[in-house]
Amino acid sequence: MPDSFPTYADWLSGHPDDVLVDLLWRLRAFHPSSLGSVSDVAALRRLDATGLAVLHALVVAGADHQPVELEDVTTNLTQLWDAAGTDPERRADTAAVRATTHTLASWGLVFGPGLSVSPQDPTTAPGAMKVPMHLPPLFSATTDLPWVLVDGYRCPIPTEDLPEVLNALPTRQRRLLDTLELSGGIGHSATLDDPERPLARMIAAGLLDRVDAQTARLSLRVSASISGRVVPLPGGDFSALESPVASSRPDARTDATAVARVVETARLVADVLQQIGNTPVRPLNAGGIGVREIARLSKALGLDAAVVSDTLVLCRHADLIAVGLPVPAPQDVIGNGNFWSLSERGATYLSAPLSRRWAMLVDGWRHSPHAPWSAQDDAGTDAHLLQESLDAAEAAALRGVVAASGQVITAEGLWRIRPSVAAVTSEAAVDNVRDECVILGLSADGEPSSAAVALAATVSDGDSDSADEDRLTAALADILPAPVGMLIIQADMTILAPGLLDGDTEAKLRAFADVESTGMASVWRVTRESMQRAVERGETAEGIEDFLAGMAPDVPQSLWYLIQDTFRTHRPETPVVGSTAASVLTAPDEKSMAAIMDTDAAEETGLRLLSPTVAASSVQLSLVVEALEDEGVTISIDGDTGTGRATAAPVFSTVPDPDRPATSFTQVADQLAGAVEGFRRTRQDEDDEAGHSGETTRVHEPRAIMAALRHAYDAGTSVEISYVDATGSAVHEWISVVTMSPVSIIGVTEAGGQSLHIQPHRVAWVGTPVEATDEP
Incomplete structure (x- = not known):
């Protein structure tokens, strides 16, 4: 290795503080030791399939201990894709691989003189590059993160045939696969070469991958099928991803359909919020909403129970409803009691224009961890609608990926965009989230809408809290057609709104007319009962007449008569x-x-x-x-x-917004700056440390590692060790070896005197001072 090639720590140190702070923020790493292990699992979870493939190829090329060139990476990639059986049309080309190296560098996963954490021109040559020493164990053939491996996609059985193939297996073979799935996917046997034994047969069938003479692993595709998770394509898909922001604007028909759907959704949400604000819902003991309460809401709203349930879930996603003690208290409360009721955010929704309502629904949805499909998937859970036990971090991660992609996500496409999320996502989750996108106007007829593109442009990659609701509102307002300024009133007392209505106009219409159909255009009907309701809610005949005269070119005489007659005869008796x-x-x-x-x-x-x-x-x-x-x-x-005679406009019962703390950059900026300062101070201390200022000899092979540790134990000297702990974080320490065995290394850190228990297979390398191993 050339003397001028930087170490990983030196490369990081060469960046300005603000760049390192930004890296830690994107990784949500807030601790002083974060910069020493930025290339751990947290960074890998941010990558697409191509990024993981390039990183895998770098590890195979030996980039942990010597610099490699782009040509070495492409050569090893080809070999990995050949082993996986990847379709040539689904492989990344050289330009995509080159650009990916810069992406990996931006996450601190690849380093070299020609690479930087700061954004760079993706067409520039990366030059010689290396990966941090603690990455290779994460890409071993027996890794517990199988989604990082290119050859994990090698099972050639078509996805649609996998369930049938698995169900047709002999009982013993299927039991073996189920056992492997539950135990981590790795199996050991001395009979892998015996064609008469089950393991050998399953290797031949492509259900198992052979690692070495006595080790086999469960195919990633088979594992996903057994557990009901989304299954990737045979061989995987590593073709280039198109940026939704850079792609052409969706066609007008898609947008029109999407807008019409979200107009209906926004109206349903408003109706449910008004009802639940007027009559809060008592939760079950576990916190959810029971079937009886849903039936009551359905009857009150005149809606199907399934529609009410779906709408309540949308309200939950956006925190428009919450559990608490409502103020004013609902009718059946004596003393204290918690209810599902309108939140303060929900009250804001009711007074907001359509563009803001749309933004509130979409932005709340993309952060939501609520997974209502879990109650259907898991027969062992007796969960009900909105119950907190249905919340799952995986659901929020999936919605975040969909929001950032600007696409209509398929199960196979999820593996291409974010393997770490696909590896823990069920087929039901993908189907449900895709349906939610339709309801929210993010897609229509299987195509993404302009709203999906606007959402993706607002969401910064790697920064799940950066969406600005004001920016999103403005972008969605541009998609919505302008509100109409006229109404068409017909002789049968129906009023046609030939386009979208602004909030004030719709509220005025709703005060004295009943809605018959909604969407981009809406139809309203005026009856004596609806006009009496207007009287009771404090409207005046003059106010309604002025409104109609200003909105409609022609008002039938019969409607004037109805207004005057109702307001003359429908009077209060007891003030x-x-x-x-x-x-x-x-x-x-x-x-x-x-x-x-x-x-x-x-x-x-x-x-x-x-x-x-x-x-x-x-x-x-x-x-x-x-x-x-x-x-x-x-x-x-x-x-x-x-008129001096009116009932109350609704006085809604409200509860405080749910407490969902979200960390902002401002809140942790000082902490991040402190982490960078601590990293630089540690680097200086290492440079000044006399005991370890000399060169070290590093070994990477398992036998050489154990030999070096044994020598240090026998000689009573210290060694430098790099390993991955049980959480997947990389650790780099100088230790004194206390005792060791083939399955355990026990040492004490020199810096703090802490005891360490290390499994040998997690050790990336061991370094011994040159003077400690030199022979005379």
Whole structure:
């Protein structure tokens, strides 16, 4: 190795502090020792299939102990793809491999004089390069991260045939495969060469991969099929990925279909939020929502139970509903009690324009860990809708990948984009998330919409918390058509909105008309009952007439008559005034209040007399009003400036937003800077350390490693050791060997005197001081 070639630590040290801080932030590594092991599993989880393949080829080429060139990488890649049986059309070309080396360097996984953590021109030659010493064990043939291996895709059986092939196996062979799946996928046997034995037969069939004379491993594709996870293509797919931001804009038909769907979704969400804000839902003991409550919501909303369930899940994704003690308290609460109710964020949603509503739904969805499909997959769990036990980090990771891709994700495509996520994702999860994308207007007719492209442009790769809801709102507003400024009113009392309505116009229409159909265009019907509802909610005849005159070129005479007749005849009889100080009713005299207290509604809502003309309840005002009006008592609201006769506009019960702490860069900036400072201080201490300032001789072969450790133990000298601990993190220490065996090495660190228990197969290399091993 040329003397000028930097060590990994030297290469990192050559970057400015802000670049190293950014690397740690992207990796979410906040500890002082982070920079010493940035190339551990956390970084590998960020890579696509091609990135892992190039890294695998670098390890095979020996880049951990000597610099290699791009030609060496492409040669080893070809050999790996040949072993895996990768289709030539699914292999990355030289340009893609070259660009990938720069991507790997940006994650601190490859280093060299021509590479940098900072962004570089992907077309430039990377020059000689190496990988950190602690990477090779992660790419061994018996790694516990099989998704990093190119040849793990080698099973040639078509994906659709795998279940049938597995089910047709003899009982003993299938039991062996199931056992291997549960025990890590690695098996040892002295009978691998015996064609009459089950293991040899399964190796011949492509179900097992042979590692050496006595070791076999379960094919990654077979393992995925057995466990119900998504199965990659035979041989894998390593072709270049197209950036969704750089691709052409989706066609107008796709966008129109997507927008129409999200308009309907946003309306359903608003309806459910209003209902649950008016009448909070009591949770089950485990926290979810039971079938009976869903049926009640379905009846109240006039919707199918499945639609209500799906909409509630969307509300949960975006934190528009939450569990807590509602204020004001719902009707059936005496004392304390938690309910599913409208969150403060949900209340914001109800007052927001469509573009903001869309952004809130999409941005909340992409972070959500809720996996409702788990209740269907796992018969052993008795989980219900919205139950917290259905939350899983894998679900949030999958949605994050879909959001960043700007594509319609398939099971096989997920392996191409993010193998680490595909390795823990079920087929049901992919299907459900794809359906969610349709509901949210991110795709239509199997194609991504402009909303999906806008979301991908907003999400920074490697920074799952960087989406700016304001930016996303602005981008989605550009996709939505402009609201219409006119209505078409027909003689049969129907009102046609020929396009999208803005929030104020829709709210005004909803006050005196019933919606009959929604979408890009909507149809509303005015009836005497809907107009009476407008009277009861404080609307005025003049206000409705001015609204219609300003929006419609022609208003039928019959509608004018209906408005005037309803407002003239539908008048209050008992002017009872309510205010929202925990639902207080004030009557003009004792007789009026006595009539109210004599109703069943008074008992149901817990009304109690404070004085002969004042009563109060712990139940929210809108529910008190509704119960009394069902018995013919008319209530007006304190502060109403209308006709003097109106019921309350809904006074929603709300709960605080869920506590979902998300780390921002600002919060940890000082911590990251401290980690970089600690790394530089450690590097300086190492340079100044007299005991280990000389050169070392490093060995990498297992036998040589054990021999060097044995020599250090016998001579009582220290050794430099690099290994991967049980969490997958790389560790680099100077140790004194206390004892050792073929299965365990026990040592004490020189720096802190800590005891270490190391498994030999996790050791990447051992370095001994030159003067300690020189012969006279």
